[in-house]
Each structure stands twice: as structure tokens, then as C-alpha cells.
Amino acid sequence: MGKTIIISNRLPLQIHISENDLEVSPSVGGLATGLKSFHQEGDSIWIGWTGLAAEEIPDELEPQVAEKAKEQRCVAVSLTTEEIEKFYYGFSNRTIWPLFHYFMEYTEFDPEHWEAYKQVNQKYADAVLERVEDGDTIWVHDYQLLLLPQMIRDKNPNVTIGFFNHIPFPSYEVFRTLPWREEILTGMLGADLIGFHTYDYERHFLRSVNRILYYDINFNAVNLGDRIVKAGSFPMGIDYNKFRNAALEHQRQPSSENTEIQKKLDYHKYVSRGTPLILSIDRLDYTKGIANRIRAYGYFLEKYPEYQEKVRLVMLAVPSRTNVPQYQLLKKEIDELVGRINGRFATVNWTPIWYFYRSMPFDNLIDLYSASDVALITPIRDGMNLVAKEYIATRTDHTGVLILSEMAGSAHELNEALLINPNNFDQIVDSIKQALEMSKEEQVRRNKVMQKRLKRYNVEKWAREFMKSLKQTTITRNEIKTL
Ligand code: GDG
Numbered sequence: 001m002g003k004t005i006i007i008s009n010r011l012p013l014q015i016h017i018s019e020n021d022l023e024v025s026p027s028v029g030g031l032a033t034g035l036k037s038f039h040q041e042g043d044s045i046w047i048g049w050t051g052l053a054a055e056e057i058p059d060e061l062e063p064q065v066a067e068k069a070k071e072q073r074c075v076a077v078s079l080t081t082e083e084i085e086k087f088y089y090g091f092s093n094r095t096i097w098p099l100f101h102y103f104m105e106y107t108e109f110d111p112e113h114w115e116a117y118k119q120v121n122q123k124y125a126d127a128v129l130e131r132v133e134d135g136d137t138i139w140v141h142d143y144q145l146l147l148l149p150q151m152i153r154d155k156n157p158n159v160t161i162g163f164f165n166h167i168p169f170p171s172y173e174v175f176r177t178l179p180w181r182e183e184i185l186t187g188m189l190g191a192d193l194i195g196f197h198t199y200d201y202e203r204h205f206l207r208s209v210n211r212i213l214y215y216d217i218n219f220n221a222v223n224l225g226d227r228i229v230k231a232g233s234f235p236m237g238i239d240y241n242k243f244r245n246a247a248l249e250h251q252r253q254p255s256s257e258n259t260e261i262q263k264k265l266d267y268h269k270y271v272s273r274g275t276p277l278i279l280s281i282d283r284l285d286y287t288k289g290i291a292n293r294i295r296a297y298g299y300f301l302e303k304y305p306e307y308q309e310k311v312r313l314v315m316l317a318v319p320s321r322t323n324v325p326q327y328q329l330l331k332k333e334i335d336e337l338v339g340r341i342n343g344r345f346a347t348v349n350w351t352p353i354w355y356f357y358r359s360m361p362f363d364n365l366i367d368l369y370s371a372s373d374v375a376l377i378t379p380i381r382d383g384m385n386l387v388a389k390e391y392i393a394t395r396t397d398h399t400g401v402l403i404l405s406e407m408a409g410s411a412h413e414l415n416e417a418l419l420i421n422p423n424n425f426d427q428i429v430d431s432i433k434q435a436l437e438m439s440k441e442e443q444v445r446r447n448k449v450m451q452k453r454l455k456r457y458n459v460e461k462w463a464r465e466f467m468k469s470l471k472q473t474t475i476t477r478n479e480i481k482t483l
Pocket of ligand 1: 390
């Protein structure tokens with residue numbers, strides 16, 4: 001049996017250089033967090049970018065970067081500043097990301113970005129081809145590398161290729177607006193199996209393949225004539241035990257370090273006498289519905305004034321894609337909204353919103369999940385949303401209420417949450433009230449069902465199921481060949 005090669009835009013680690021010294025830290029984000037456990041437990045190698053531009057790495061430090069990556073069975077792909085600008089911030093995050101999340105008005109169609117996207121996909125493909133041997137299994141991840149499966153297959157047809165899309169796949173009517181729609185679909189179809197978080201994304205993809213490339217579709221199989229490609233839905237899980245154990249550990253030993261967030265939470269506990277906390281955590285991204293969430297919270301305080309001074313929103317927004325203008329504008333909008341609501345409602349003893357714009361260590365994330373009575377997660381569109389699952393998993397006593405947007409892939413599995421339409425302010429506001437007033441018994445009943453599901457369908461199972469289907473697809477392919 002051959003080896004497994006994971007390939008994604010970013011490695012699960014980030015490298016920082018300070019005064020000619022290297023520092024390694026884990027990368028934040030859904031894909032890295034989820035796949036890391038699969039990688040750590042297996043014998044895969046992982047190919048991707050470190051997050052540093054080639055120009056930022058002095059020649060003498062290059063071997064050290066490679067060494068640090070190797071320690072975690074990773075191989076670093078080097079990207080220049082120009083490639084990062086055009087491939088990553090450009091085509092990936094100004095074309096595919098907004099289009100696939102239905103933000104048509106933010107979508108740019110720039111041929112120069114497209115050229116860079118092709119070139120950089122080829123660069124990743126070359127990094128794979130240098131290391132791949134016949135019989136290996138390659139697992140390509142996400143929207144930055146949609147062309148990779150076919151690029152690899154063109155050079156080496158004797159490997160098994162799986163592709164997983166971590167973001168939504170839009171409906172045909174939206175996807176067809178992309179000038180390079182044929183190339184993108186052909187790139188993906190180089191894989192043997194193409195995975196999505198939900199059945200809806202899978203259907204959207206298959207319909208686009210049928211309408212744009214005219215291939216016949218039989219259930220979930222695309223008939224290319226000489227090859228069959230399968231599509232499937234594999235809702236990504238979390239490392240349930242890791243989150244639950246961290247939460248149990250947190251209960252045993254709360255404030256190990258006196259960090260800023262712990263000081264705030266302690267203050268809240270003693271000074272505000274444990275009035276409820278509502279939690280909001282995301283990368284700062286327009287798809288996550290953060291601005292509307294703040295507006296809805298302001299509206300809640302206005303509609304139900306009895307909750308003024310009786311509740312607090314703790315909001316963590318993790319900096320993301322700060323070079324893209326839409327993200328800079330959103331940051332400004334959020335700063336203003338937080339200022340406006342705090343300015344309008346704050347009293348001497350009470351700040352309605354505690355806002356943090358930074359990323360936090362894992363332990364602090366657990367502190368926040370554990371301390372919060374309600375999690376308010378209201379994306380406009382979200383492939384899955386792992387934060388919702390992590391919140392449920394860390395509630396060791398099964399209390400706590402999750403308010404979750406129907407537009408998140410995870411809403412399909414978390415039916416016992418209070419599901420809302422993120423554009424319906426009255427519904428959000430009434431759900432906040434319902435959450436704050438929900439009996440403990442009902443909280444526990446809802447949480448238990450969801451936790452059980454998360455425990456069973458964890459990230460390890462997700463990866464195993466995908467790999468099992470991938471293997472099955474290739475067995476069928478080989479059987480067809482020998483007929
Ligand atoms: C994409 C899709 C899909 C967040 N802040 C901190 C931190 N995090 C961790 C969370 C969670 C992850 O980052 C975020 O995952 P999400 O799934 O919520 O969102 P995206 O980053 O947009 O992920 C998404 C996912 O891929 C997987 O397929 O679910 O729909 O958009 O794990 O815990 N971690 C630390 N500090 C932080 O400040 N340590």
C-alpha cells in the first residue's frame with residue numbers, strides 16, 4: 001500500500017521570523033484544525049505553504065524552515081509576494097471565495113489573477129509529483145487548489161486522487177457566471193472522488209458538470225467515458241475528545257495563566273455576578289454575518305430593555321485576509337458598530353460588548369466556550385462551521401444554547417440548536433431571548449443529542465469515511481478497466 005499525501009494551500013503550522021530566529025505556531029482555521037488530528041495519527045506527509053513570502057525568508061534560514069516543517073512531516077511550498085497577491089488574495093479570495101458564498105457583488109473576474117491561479121496550482125502539483133509514487137493516495141483540499149487533481153492526473157494516472165471542498169459549492173446559476181467555469185470543473189474532475197460537506201453542495205456541483213460539460217450523471221457518478229468520478233457528501237466533524245477533555249481539564253484547573261481573557265471572565269463572574277454571556281467567534285469575514293450579528297444584538301437590547309445590564313456579548317474576531325479591501329472595510333464597519341452600541345447602551349458598571357480583534361491560544365478558546373451561556377453563530381453562508389460544533393462539545397454539563405444560522409452546513413446536523421435565518425432580525429432577537437430563558441432541562445436535552453452525534457461522527461471518522469469511499473471508487477475503477 002502506498003503513502004498518503006495531504007495537500008492544502010496552508011500547512012497546519014505557521015512560521016514567523018523574528019531577528020533571524022524561527023518561531024513555529026499552529027495555524028488557525030477550520031481546515032487545519034480539523035485535518036491535523038488525521039495527519040498526526042497517520043503516516044501521511046502534508047504539502048502546503050507556511051504563510052511567509054519567499055522574500056521574507058533569508059537564504060540562510062531556508063534550510064531551517066524546511067527542517068521545522070519536516071519535524072511535523074510537512075513540506076513547504078514557497079510562494080513569492082506576487083504569487084500571494086494574485087493567486088491567494090486575488091483569484092482565491094476575490095473570485096472563488098465570494099462567488100462560492102453567493103457574494104456576487106464582491107466577485108472580481110481578473111484574467112491576470114486567473115493566470116497566477118493556474119501557475120501556482122502547477123507549482124503545488126509539481127511539489128506533489130516530485131514526491132509521489134505509483135499506488136499513492138493524494139488528498140487535495142479546498143478552493144485554492146481546484147485545478148490540482150487534473151494537473152496531477154495528467155502526469156501520473158497511476159495514483160488515487162481525492163478532493164475535498166471545504167466551502168459551499170454554489171448553485172449552477174451562480175457558478176455559470178465564472179468565465180473559467182469549464183477549466184475549474186475539469187480540474188476538479190481529475191479526482192476519483194470529490195467530497196462536499198452537504199448533499200446540496202454535491203447536487204449543485206453535479207448539476208454544473210452536467211449543464212456546462214454535458215457529462216452524463218448517474219446518481220452521484222459522472223461518466224467521463226474512460227473514467228467514472230464520484231461525488232459524495234462527508235460532513236466534517238471535530239476532534240470531539242480533544243475539546244471535551246480540554247473543557248474537563250479547564251474545570252479542574254481554571255486560571256493556569258492570568259491572561260487578558262481570563263481576567264475579563266473572572267471580572268464578569270465576580271462583578272457582574274454571572275449574568276449570562278453570549279459568545280461570538282469567527283475569522284473576520286463578510287460571510288460570517290458579524291456586522292448583522294452586532295446589529296441584531298443592539299436591536300435585542302432595544303426590543304427587550306429588561307436585558308440591559310443583564311447580559312454581555314463577548315466577540316472574538318480573528319484577523320483574516322487583511323490585504324483584501326472588503327475585509328478592511330468590514331473591519332472598519334465592525335469597529336464602528338461595536339463603538340456605536342457600546343456608546344449608546346453602556347453604563348458605569350456595564351459594557352454591552354467585549355470585542356477582541358486577534359487570535360487567541362487554544363486554552364483561551366476553551367475558556368470562552370466554557371464560560372458562555374449562549375453561542376450566537378449567524379453566518380450568511382458557511383461551508384460547515386466548526387465553531388458551532390466545538391461549542392456543543394465543550395459543554396461538559398450539557399448546558400448552554402446554540403443559536404445557529406440555517407445557512408451553515410453544520411445546521412443540517414445540529415437540528416436541536418435554535419436555527420435562524422441570518423437576515424431575519426426579529427427571529428434572531430427572539431431566539432436570543434428564548435435562549436436566555438430556556439430551562440436547564442431543555443438545554444441539557446438538546447445538547448445531549450447533539451453531543452452524541454458529534455462524538456460518533458468526529459473528524460477521525462470523517463477522514464476514514466472519505467478514505468474508505470475513495471478506495472472503493474478506485475477498486476471499482478480498476479474492475480471496470482479489467483472488463
Ligand atoms: C472553513 C470553512 C468549514 C478560531 N479562532 C481561533 C481559533 N479558531 C478555530 C476554531 C475552528 C476554526 O478556527 C474555524 O473553523 P470554521 O469552520 O468555523 O471556519 P473557517 O475558518 O471559515 O473554515 C468552514 C471549515 O473550513 C472546515 O471545512 O467548516 O465553513 O469556511 O476550529 O476553533 N483557534 C485558535 N485561536 C483562535 O483565536 N486557537
